[in-house]
Amino acid sequence: MKHIISALVENKPGVLAHVAGMFAARAFNIDSLVVGRTEDAGLSRMTIVVVGDDKVVEQVRKQLAKIVPVVKVQDFVGRPVVARDLMLIAISAPSEKRAEIFSLIEMFKGKVVDIGLKFVMVEISGPEEKIEAFINVCRPYGIKSVARTGTIAMPRQAKTEA
Amino acid sequence: MSSTSRSSATPADQSSLKTGAQIIVDALIEQGVETMFGYIGGVVLPLFDRLYDSPINFIVPRHEQGGCHMADGYARASGKVGVVVTTSGPGACNLVTGLANAMMDSVPLVALTGQVRTELIGNDAFQEADTTGITRPVTKYNCIVKDVNDLGHTIREAFHIASTGRPGPVLVDIPVDVEVAKCRADASADMKLPGYKVRTGGHSRQILTAAKEINKSQRPVLYVGGGVIAANASEQLRTLAEKAHLPVTMTLLALGSYDQNKDESLDMLGMHGSAYANYAVQECDLLIAVGARFDDRVTGKVKTFAPKSKIIHIDIDPSSISKNVHVDIPVVGDAKAILSELVKYVEYRERKNWFKKIADWKRKFPFRYDNNSSVIKPQYVIEELYRQQPGAIITTGVGQNQMWAAQFYKFSTPRRFISSGGLGTMGFGLPAAIGAQVAMPSETVIDIDGDHSFNMTMTELRTAVENELPIKVCILNNDYMGMVRQWQQLFYNKRYSKTHLSNPDYAVVAEALGAVGITVDKKQDVPGAIKKMLDTKKPCVVDFRVEPEENVWPMVPAGASLNEMDGLDILESMA
Numbered sequence: 001m002k003h004i005i006s007a008l009v010e011n012k013p014g015v016l017a018h019v020a021g022m023f024a025a026r027a028f029n030i031d032s033l034v035v036g037r038t039e040d041a042g043l044s045r046m047t048i049v050v051v052g053d054d055k056v057v058e059q060v061r062k063q064l065a066k067i068v069p070v071v072k073v074q075d076f077v078g079r080p081v082v083a084r085d086l087m088l089i090a091i092s093a094p095s096e097k098r099a100e101i102f103s104l105i106e107m108f109k110g111k112v113v114d115i116g117l118k119f120v121m122v123e124i125s126g127p128e129e130k131i132e133a134f135i136n137v138c139r140p141y142g143i144k145s146v147a148r149t150g151t152i153a154m155p156r157q158a159k160t161e162a
Numbered sequence: 163m164s165s166t167s168r169s170s171a172t173p174a175d176q177s178s179l180k181t182g183a184q185i186i187v188d189a190l191i192e193q194g195v196e197t198m199f200g201y202i203g204g205v206v207l208p209l210f211d212r213l214y215d216s217p218i219n220f221i222v223p224r225h226e227q228g229g230c231h232m233a234d235g236y237a238r239a240s241g242k243v244g245v246v247v248t249t250s251g252p253g254a255c256n257l258v259t260g261l262a263n264a265m266m267d268s269v270p271l272v273a274l275t276g277q278v279r280t281e282l283i284g285n286d287a288f289q290e291a292d293t294t295g296i297t298r299p300v301t302k303y304n305c306i307v308k309d310v311n312d313l314g315h316t317i318r319e320a321f322h323i324a325s326t327g328r329p330g331p332v333l334v335d336i337p338v339d340v341e342v343a344k345c346r347a348d349a350s351a352d353m354k355l356p357g358y359k360v361r362t363g364g365h366s367r368q369i370l371t372a373a374k375e376i377n378k379s380q381r382p383v384l385y386v387g388g389g390v391i392a393a394n395a396s397e398q399l400r401t402l403a404e405k406a407h408l409p410v411t412m413t414l415l416a417l418g419s420y421d422q423n424k425d426e427s428l429d430m431l432g433m434h435g436s437a438y439a440n441y442a443v444q445e446c447d448l449l450i451a452v453g454a455r456f457d458d459r460v461t462g463k464v465k466t467f468a469p470k471s472k473i474i475h476i477d478i479d480p481s482s483i484s485k486n487v488h489v490d491i492p493v494v495g496d497a498k499a500i501l502s503e504l505v506k507y508v509e510y511r512e513r514k515n516w517f518k519k520i521a522d523w524k525r526k527f528p529f530r531y532d533n534n535s536s537v538i539k540p541q542y543v544i545e546e547l548y549r550q551q552p553g554a555i556i557t558t559g560v561g562q563n564q565m566w567a568a569q570f571y572k573f574s575t576p577r578r579f580i581s582s583g584g585l586g587t588m589g590f591g592l593p594a595a596i597g598a599q600v601a602m603p604s605e606t607v608i609d610i611d612g613d614h615s616f617n618m619t620m621t622e623l624r625t626a627v628e629n630e631l632p633i634k635v636c637i638l639n640n641d642y643m644g645m646v647r648q649w650q651q652l653f654y655n656k657r658y659s660k661t662h663l664s665n666p667d668y669a670v671v672a673e674a675l676g677a678v679g680i681t682v683d684k685k686q687d688v689p690g691a692i693k694k695m696l697d698t699k700k701p702c703v704v705d706f707r708v709e710p711e712e713n714v715w716p717m718v719p720a721g722a723s724l725n726e727m728d729g730l731d732i733l734e735s736m737a
Contacts, residue, residue: 006721009357010356010357012305013306014294014298014304014305014306016297017298018298021298021299022299025299043356055484058484059481059485062480062481062483063481065480065481066357066479066480066481067357068302068303068355068357068359069357070325071357072357128711
């Protein structure tokens with residue numbers, strides 16, 4: 001089962017190496033790992049997607065929490081969350097196919113960010129399934145290159161507001 | 163002063179400025195450090211210059227690994243934080259085994275390593291190594307201090323992290339320019355550890371549930387690990403065992419946490435544990451694990467471990483809970499606090515049948531050996547040593563010597579048995595004995611060692627001589643890497659691949675290093691040699707030429723269940 005784990009970590013050198021090293025040393029598999037700043041300059045958030053049974057993921061969570069500069073660990077499994085991926089994708093786009101490709105981009109609410117004679121680069125974000133679906137529909141045209149961020153996520157806030 | 167140093171002060175208050183080296187020494191003294199171990203080198207010159215007239219007792223090993231094991235032995239014997247300091251590059255790299263050893267056995271250490279100048283880091287400078295990168299997996303925490311203003315609080319944090327929670331080694335890497343840089347002395351007072359929380363007492367409802375299970379249990383076993391010693395909770399453990407009337411088995415690292423001379427003691431469990439402990443664990447209806455981590459050498463085949471029992475697990479490390487074995491009632495927190503609380507709710511139960519069963523196993527399968535041959539049996543040396551000098555601090559090498567020491571020397575108080583458990587580091591015994599002797603100058607400290615283990619760090623004998631530390635070393639010399647030879651005999655058709663080496667004359671080596679050396683090759687000379695050794699005021703090495711192919715029994719083969727012990731027929735035949 002896929003778990004999205006969010007770890008708030010001190011913004012210090014070596015923390016990423018420590019987290020990545022722990023995953024390697026304990027033979028846990030990372031699907032994706034995203035690090036970025038937060039509203040607090042002293043803290044970064046790591047969003048880690050791991051696949052494993054409950055026992056494995058429980059260990060992942062505990063071992064993460066054990067790392068000294070890791071401040072807080074949450075497993076979002078079973079909670080309503082907003083999870084998003086960002087992708088840049090360059091698609092082969094000869095002039096005769098462009099109209100077709102553009103309508104696909106529109107359908108997926110993507111954005112053209114670069115364009116040449118034979119290709120188009122698209123920025124697209126959304127849940128992982130949407131990204132995967134877009135890749136699939138683009139495949140027949142020829143994909144030149146893909147860059148993805150991996151998942152970031154946040155629990156839905158409605159409950160806490162009320 | 164180096165050009166890269168950072169000064170936070172104006173020239174006006176130069177007098178209140180301290181160098182990084184001075185801040186380190188002051189912080190060590192503030193932490194109560196009386197003794198440290200370490201080896202000088204280029205980038206720690208400023209620090210060692212400050213240590214030159216500091217009141218801290220300083221022991222210089224012959225190799226940094228030895229220094230790290232000394233700090234480890236010191237910490238285990240005293241309960242204080244061990245401190246080791248080395249230079250950059252090779253000095254720091256030589257700490258790795260010692261740090262990994264302390265990490266596996268949860269020993270509080272602080273390692274300070276010098277580093278090349280900040281501006282050279284990453285340039286492959288002379289004696290540069292990525293020390294924090296190399297030691298990250300073998301430390302509880304490590305960091306590099308690049309600003310002298312961070313030095314004071316970082317060292318305080320290091321001691322705090324090393325000694326609280328589940329203890330462990332912490333390494334602080336300090337570039338040489340930070341040692342000479344100056345800053346205001348009080349600039350770095352507070353610790354900054356937002357991600358580090360120390361757990362104390364356990365959840366009260368969990369403790370009540372645990373007590374109920376204990377009171378209900380017909381066939382309970384207390385399974386005690388090194389965490390009880392780390393938490394200084396032996397007294398609370400004894401009270402619990404007595405009040406609730408529970409049999410107690412200990413891991414290798416927990417020996418001494420419960421008095422082995424008591425009837426309720428089942429001694430050590432696991433691969434070379436007692437048959438009665440292993441049977442009791444397999445038959446029990448409730449296993450109460452305290453400060454133990456269900457190591458594979460303890461559980462044997464995990465799937466069939468304690469198959470009839472519910473499991474209570476008291477541990478300060480949440481990641482130890484249900485890591486290897488599913489736990490029914492976890493209680494996370496400090497063993498001392500939890501046991502003190504738990505004791506209030508447990509009630510005495512006679513459990514006559516259970517204790518009778520245990521007594522039968524104890525009678526049938528005690529630790530035994532055949533002492534009828536004329537050759538010296540290694541177990542006999544340990545028994546005789548225990549007869550003449552009970553209550554000593556015993557350190558060990560790793561392998562057969564270690565298992566026999568655990569089986570045949572009986573411990574009644576904690577911090578008397580000092581051994582490399584998790585990592586199994588050969589060569590640990592001698593430097594650990596030196597560290598223990600430094601911590602406990604009036605105690606008798608004896609390293610029960612193997613020839614191959616002793617070979618690995620024997621130059622440290624000179625450290626003992628130089629510092630007038632009267633440690634004793636009993637080498638159970640079977641001319642083999644004994645435990646591995648035992649496996650080759652049992653599982654590799656006696657093909658003794660690379661387990662036999664040519665050993666030196668250890669008595670001559672000892673004398674050359676300034677210690678007393680004794681060789682014993684006749685059984686009748688064993689008691690006299692041990693007496694002579696114990697009477698010697700200097701470091702003393704006794705080379706016991708023991709039966710070369712003696713085996714450790716019982717033995718749970720790798721992958722077998724705890725009750726599937728080999729060698730029980732051999733033990734029975736000696737009755």
